[in-house]
Ligand SMILES: NC(=O)C1=CN([C@@H]2O[C@H](COP(=O)(O)OP(=O)(O)OC[C@H]3O[C@@H](n4cnc5c(N)ncnc54)[C@H](OP(=O)(O)O)[C@@H]3O)[C@@H](O)[C@H]2O)C=CC1
């Protein structure tokens with residue numbers, strides 16, 4: 001990507017999109033193209049068509065999506081499948097029609113089977129049943145991967161799908177019910193501290209494990225992937241050398257490398273916030289997948305590693321929460 005290349009960051013005000021804008025700006029990219037949701041509804045086929053034909057971006061980071069935690073996914077399944085299918089279909093197709101050089105589609109670790117072997121490799125896609133709490137979202141993301149792969153095969157495009165693990169960081173959504181676990185716990189422990197409440201309720205049993213990556217690292221990995229020289233990028237698109245010997249979609253895992261239980265996460269957040277008191281587990285709430293650690297060997301072999309530890313990342317996230325609440 002040349003420094004003056006026209007780069008469209010879809011979803012630039014979101015957790016990942018905002019970090020992408022920071023990362024690209026810091027690296028000297030000067031021609032960033034953005035539209036807010038109000039300016040361009042990516043579920044609107046005609047609006048997306050008009051936007052791409054007028055603007056002709058050269059590179060696309062597709063970080064716009066309907067996103068939420070376990071409760072939101074479970075409560076609004078129709079919105080999750082409809083909006084994600086529409087956004088990605090419109091953006092991927094118009095990228096093809098308008099000659100976009102490279103596109104990075106962001107999926108999610110929930111595309112892998114609920115009981116996939118751990119750590120989960122790219123080749124585990126479509127080898128078993130999905131976790132029910134986020135199946136509509138996961139199926140939309142799987143369709144997005146298949147669409148990237150199909151366009152690459154039929155039209156020779158260069159569309160790569162990156163699968164992030166659970167993300168957090170500055171600019172997160174701190175909604176009490178609809179957010180992911182880290183922003184939810186930051187809010188709960190902070191509110192308990194300022195209101196002198198001794199007990200904080202954490203959903204589920206506390207035993208599920210999650211792998212967490214800071215949005216700054218996620219954006220760094222996305223830019224790293226899009227900057228790969230042609231031969232290396234092409235190799236990721238055509239990675240058919242899996243252990244199973246089967247053809248593989250253009251898919252790459254983006255993870256931190258280790259996971260922790262929700263109980264340990266809650267205790268860590270409690271300590272960082274300085275809340276004194278007890279944690280109680282509400283087992284009427286779903287646990288979701290028990291474990292979903294990614295195997296990020298492909299990305300590591302390409303030369304990328306995360307930089308932000310979970311403790312450092314949680315500190316940064318809490319400071320961001322304090323700035324805005
Ligand atoms: N956060 C996480 O833990 C994980 C995220 N991912 C994936 O990473 C990507 C980025 O997620 P994240 O940054 O967390 O999500 P956010 O919800 O923070 O940001 C998504 C962005 O997309 C925009 N958007 C949503 N719908 C539309 C639409 N119809 N038209 C235009 N813009 C729209 C939102 O705008 P507005 O808010 O105004 O609607 C928002 O700016 C997504 O593909 C997500 O699936 C994958 C795994 C984990």
Ligand SMILES: C[C@H]1O[C@H](OP(=O)(O)OP(=O)(O)OC[C@H]2O[C@@H](n3cnc4c(=O)[nH]c(N)nc43)[C@H](O)[C@@H]2O)[C@@H](O)[C@@H](O)C1=O
Nearest residue numbers: 069070073108110134179180181184202203204286287288
């Ligand atoms: C990234 C990923 O995010 C979603 O999946 P998830 O990993 O299950 O997401 P989560 O962050 O919401 O929960 C993680 C764990 O944490 C527990 N938990 C405890 N207490 C709270 C709590 O207060 N809020 C939330 N949200 N969870 C809590 C919760 O019960 C669960 O065991 C997908 O739907 C899908 O969107 C997706 O791809």
